[in-house]
Amino acid sequence: MHEPFLFQAPARLVDFMRQADQPGLINLAAGVPGLDALPFPALRAAAEQAFASEGAAMFAYHHPEGDHALRTLLAQRLAKRGVADAASDRIVTTTGCTQALAALLSVLVRPGEIVACEAPAYYGLLELIAEAGARVLPLPVNGAGLDLDATEAALERWKPKCLVVCTSLSNPSGATLTEAHRERLVGICRASGVRLIEDDIYAELLDSGAPKPCRAFDDGSTVSFVTSFSKTVSPGLRVGYCLAGTPELHDAFAARKCQLDLHSSVLSEVVLRTFLARDSLDPHLAWLRERNLRRRTLALEAIGRSFPPGTEVDAPWGGYMLWVRLPDWVYLAEVTRAARAAGVVFAGGSAFFAVPQGENRPAFQMRLNCARAAEPDLERGVEILGKIVSGLD
Numbered sequence: 001m002h003e004p005f006l007f008q009a010p011a012r013l014v015d016f017m018r019q020a021d022q023p024g025l026i027n028l029a030a031g032v033p034g035l036d037a038l039p040f041p042a043l044r045a046a047a048e049q050a051f052a053s054e055g056a057a058m059f060a061y062h063h064p065e066g067d068h069a070l071r072t073l074l075a076q077r078l079a080k081r082g083v084a085d086a087a088s089d090r091i092v093t094t095t096g097c098t099q100a101l102a103a104l105l106s107v108l109v110r111p112g113e114i115v116a117c118e119a120p121a122y123y124g125l126l127e128l129i130a131e132a133g134a135r136v137l138p139l140p141v142n143g144a145g146l147d148l149d150a151t152e153a154a155l156e157r158w159k160p161k162c163l164v165v166c167t168s169l170s171n172p173s174g175a176t177l178t179e180a181h182r183e184r185l186v187g188i189c190r191a192s193g194v195r196l197i198e199d200d201i202y203a204e205l206l207d208s209g210a211p212k213p214c215r216a217f218d219d220g221s222t223v224s225f226v227t228s229f230s231k232t233v234s235p236g237l238r239v240g241y242c243l244a245g246t247p248e249l250h251d252a253f254a255a256r257k258c259q260l261d262l263h264s265s266v267l268s269e270v271v272l273r274t275f276l277a278r279d280s281l282d283p284h285l286a287w288l289r290e291r292n293l294r295r296r297t298l299a300l301e302a303i304g305r306s307f308p309p310g311t312e313v314d315a316p317w318g319g320y321m322l323w324v325r326l327p328d329w330v331y332l333a334e335v336t337r338a339a340r341a342a343g344v345v346f347a348g349g350s351a352f353f354a355v356p357q358g359e360n361r362p363a364f365q366m367r368l369n370c371a372r373a374a375e376p377d378l379e380r381g382v383e384i385l386g387k388i389v390s391g392l393d
């Protein structure tokens with residue numbers, strides 16, 4: 001394992017987001033579901049109800065910590081997942097999970113300080129850590145999620161300011177920590193005085209339903225919890241939230257969030273609150289889990305048919321991303337070029353690993369998003385990739 005190091009983010013989020021909208025491609029790259037995955041009729045009904053009943057207040061300035069009635073619903077949902085002390089006044093709504101992560105890091109971390117994260121980790125997070133001028137401490141991930149023995153040793157040795165972990169269906173590895181591992185992880189962080197930032201954004205997509213978060217094993221003194229509805233309801237609403245932790249941290253977080261944009265979109269929050277109050281979320285989640293399972297199965301079968309021996313992929317317990325590890329003779333840059341020429345794009349593994357400046361490590365992984373392309377295109381796209389990879393042998 002490396003010592004903590006300064007780095008430049010390996011990929012730019014803005015480039016992935018631009019690519020997401022390019023027509024004519026089988027897009028297995030950006031982690032964005034297709035429009036048909038959105039609960040449009042239910043969102044429309046919620047919006048119409050909100051417009052009829054909320055009046056002009058939807059277009060005025062609002063409370064900096066977010067719509068109170070929405071925060072009450074969020075707290076109730078978290079309480080059902082075992083966060084006994086979840087309460088509306090411990091929650092600040094944010095503009096997506098991105099703002100929750102960015103604001104927390106900016107409150108907690110000064111340049112030169114250490115931030116630990118998973119390796120591989122979500123590239124948007126790597127970009128935020130690099131921008132904060134923090135030194136990164138990448139921790140290994142295996143099929144069961146973060147390697148807890150390695151994490152314990154590394155936290156004890158380096159005492160980072162915080163550790164950021166996507167605890168369910170981590171992006172890109174797809175790994176989910178079991179409940180026992182969550183409890184142990186909280187204990188490790190508590191013992192070494194490291195704040196755990198739990199990114200819960202994919203938890204509701206688990207086929208078995210949302211598990212107890214790490215925050216359920218803590219009172220906020222060790223764990224900060226961030227999430228959003230981008231993966232479950234709508235990324236365009238941009239509604240996320242944060243339970244920062246202690247009253248002092250909550251206060252500092254609320255102040256930073258307010259400095260950034262005063263408050264998040266009232267319109268979005270009121271529509272989401274109405275959607276939740278109409279009990280539209282759970283039926284949608286049930287449908288989404290089925291959709292994701294069907295698409296993952298199609299893609300896994302296509303990988304089995306078309307990728308060369310030595311290809312490995314752990315079937316995740318939900319969600320829509322597959323993390324494919326290729327044999328190490330594969331030259332990924334060549335695959336990327338040939339795939340692009342054939343009209344298929346995917347996310348190359350190197351985007352998810354921080355490496356010290358000047359160091360260049362070959363990547364042998366690809367992340368495939370199964371949620372966006374139409375199902376026949378998904379199968380065809382994966383088969384095209386498999387043929388390209390096999391043809392390099």
Ligand SMILES: Cc1ncc(COP(=O)(O)O)c(C=O)c1O
Pocket residue numbers: 031095096097098099122124166171199201227228229230235239240
């Ligand atoms: C692990 C993780 N965290 C945060 C985000 C950003 O979420 P949002 O769109 O709510 O800002 C993403 C988006 O892909 C993600 O994968």
